[in-house]
Amino acid sequence: MTEHRVFLCLGANLGDRQASLKEAASRISEKPGIRLVRSGTPLNTEALEVTDQPDFLNQILEIATSLPPHELLDVLLRIETEMGRVRTTDKGPRTIDIDILIYDRVRLHEKGLHLPHHSLFTRPFVRELLEELGEGFLADAFEIS
Template identity: 40%
Template sequence: MAIEAALGLGGNLGDPVAAFAIALQRLEAEPTIRLKALSSVWRTAPWGKLDQPEFRNLAVLIETSLSAEDLLALCLAIEREGGRERRERWGPRTLDIDILTYGGLVIDRPGLQVPHPRIAERAFVLAPLAEIAPELVIGGQAVASLREVSDRDGVKKDAGESERLRRIMFGEPLSE
């Protein structure tokens, strides 16, 4: 049975857009995953730890037959393949892939919390997610409603990077 899940991708080291493209190509290559929708790339100010470069963020809707645990394991493997090193909380990173939602399920286990914790407070998650799934309900509220009341400072759509991602994904394959 296929479940719809929302993933959030972020990064601020190296070339995050290229890292997103490789991660999305890797997800798309999985027979258990189908990409359904892809947001624009958003530029966002750092959150939590402020003395680092700005981030690029995007959201993607997928359909998957993987369990939430197996999807998390795949996301963590893709992060590692992309050079992710977990050194400090909210610190700089080459690639971060978060499971934002998994069907309508609420999961609270060590290492896996869905919907993603503090999602309603994070404009850098809500902006791209509202672009592709405005009616998605999290905690009883539609993403579009949550986005309306979120702090919009430091979160801006980046048309140039969005176009570059689409060109890489659908026109000019990346060599690894």
């Protein structure tokens, strides 16, 4: 079975943010077809688009998975829901947010799933978190020339 190299970005700005990141990483690693390879150091970041909310704690996870992109997304969305994520305000406060940043070198633009994730190019902290893992070059691999 082929394993795909995937980078996820986790974020939380409600409740015990550190505990939420740890719980999300644990739940992700327990799912069949997903193996946690490594996790980066969490980074406190200010809310960027809807700014009248608490700061976020963000973290990058590298996973290996045999799941195709849409199945992986479904698993991650279920984890968000199980952890109390309620989608009321776009870009609003959340107990947990799990984005698929990069799935191998796949480019995909469909409703609900865009690979690579737009935050790879629009949120400077994402590159900073990837650089901490020695993977800052990954964003460059998708740049349009």
